Structures are given as C-alpha cells and as structure tokens.
Amino acid sequence: MNKEKFIEILQEILEKEENTVRMEDPFRQYEEWDSLAVLAIVAIIDEHYNITIPRTEFEKLITVNDLFNYVQNKI
Numbered sequence: 001m002n003k004e005k006f007i008e009i010l011q012e013i014l015e016k017e018e019n020t021v022r023m024e025d026p027f028r029q030y031e032e033w034d035s036l037a038v039l040a041i042v043a044i045i046d047e048h049y050n051i052t053i054p055r056t057e058f059e060k061l062i063t064v065n066d067l068f069n070y071v072q073n074k075i
Contacts, residue, residue, distance in 0.1 A: 001049065001075060006068050009048070013040045023065040045071055 007021045014021070014032040027033065042058065045051055051074045053061075061067045 001072060003068060006071070007064065009044060010041070010064060013037060013044060021064060023063065023068065025064050026062050027064050027067065028062075041067075049075060051075070 003023060007023070010016075010027070011018065011021050014030055014037055016030070016032060021027075021030075030037075038058075042053055045053060049071055051071055053070065057070070061070055
C-alpha cells in the first residue's frame with residue numbers, strides 16, 4: 001500500500017479535489033466529514049485491505065497519517 005493511493009481513496013470518498021488531502025491533516029476537520037464518510041472509509045478499508053477497524057481504535061486516529069499507519073501496521 002502506498003500513501004498516494006491511500007490519499008486518492010480518501011479524496012474520492014470525501015469528494016475532495018485532487019491534492020487537497022495531506023497526510024498531516026486531521027481528517028475529522030474536513031468540511032465533508034460526516035457519519036456517512038465514517039462508514040464509507042471503514043467499509044473501503046475493509047474492502048481494499050481486509051482490515052476491520054474497531055470503533056474504539058478509530059476514535060483514537062486523528063490525522064490522515066494516523067489512519068494510514070494503522071492500516072499499514074495491520075497489513
């Protein structure tokens with residue numbers, strides 16, 4: 001898994017323009033962030049990487065990089 005592809009997936013889910021998601025961004029602060037975005041991100045991570053993120057663990061993740069590292073460490 002590479003960071004560029006991961007960012008591309010997030011941009012698609014959040015319907016953000018290219019190059020608007022950065023690794024250091026707190027993803028919950030995106031204007032597009034809502035409960036549907038949470039479900040979509042959790043589902044796409046499960047679909048693409050076969051990883052289920054427990055809600056308690058997901059709540060601890062703050063930045064895009066945190067989310068990426070969590071997935072990377074579970075692969």
